[in-house]
Amino acid sequence: MIQQNLIKIGMADLNVATDGAMIKTTGLGSCVGVTLFDPKVKVAGMAHVMLPLSSIARESTFNIAKYADTALPELLRRLAAAGARRERLIAKLAGGAQMFAFSGQSDTMRIGPRNVEACKMMLSQYSIPVMGEDTGGNYGRTIELDSSTGVLVIKSVQYGVKEL
Amino acid sequence: MSMFNHFAEFKMDVLKEVGNIGAGNAATALSRLIDKPVDMAVPTVSMVPFEEIAERVGGSEQVVVAVFLRVEGDAPGNMFFIIETNSAKKLLHNLLSIEVENENEYSEMEFSALGEIGNILAGSYLSSLADFTKLSMAPTVPSIAIDMAGAILSYGLLQFGQMGDDALLIDTTFLEDKEAIEGHFFLIPDPESFEKIFRALGVPFE
Structure with missing residues (x-):
């Protein structure tokens, strides 16, 4: 199948899609894919968030798409610029897995669940409802959002294809 | 990650040698284990953008078998032993005469055998290092996963994630029986570990 318009999101990256384009990110492990969709104007946005809070950044200038607390405001700004209204937005989340199990659970090892918590906290701050979620577990996911329908397709090695 | 941009070439060479010694020992261990000669490529040492690390093993969505260990001690870091699923099957076949029928389904026995192979190899890599x-370097109990390379490798990048968008990767490829089995060793030392490794080897770190 050839997708006419496919926007790929890398790790610690974000973008918006309009005019029926698909927006996709591959290999989400402990990272979280946050997707936002405005059903009225059919504008979709996605961020591939790697870490929860930018306060842990040890770099002076950092990539704002990497942290949940900085990626969401930027994604909202980009969505607004594309014509979406915040009060119409609905959110879907995927990822935040714990790829490896260890007996001693340090904070780094729990990064998946912490990423999910941080994303939800940001969404509730902006009063954006979470309409669908496929998070946690111990497996990787590839996600694809259709900007014409808002349907989020989630693929994983173990569980095949799932729609939200 | 500006602190690494000015890494002199000879420092990269030092890290290459670090990878060479570690992987050399691991290759010997693997060769003994399967009783066949194992070839090893010269390690590559590079600052790799997060996006590209998974490309080394066939792309973000490529399904791989990965054994992950956290290195603890004086120079902490993350270590992966990665093989493609068909190489894993061949390895199991050579070692235990197990025929894996479905690439994506592994029995408890096969899973544990792969984990043990990873454990032996990573252990010999680290002990020679x-x-x-x-420096004291001890591996944690290994953890094994069969999943998309992107999802697995991003786990080893979290320490670097707080500092930049690139990680320093010491990658060694080894081959058994020409190309029948191809595996990678990824050593991703934590950003703080480089100074210690260089100091320990008598290389000035400015």
């Missing part, structure tokens, strides 16, 4: 640098 520890001897060489006189």
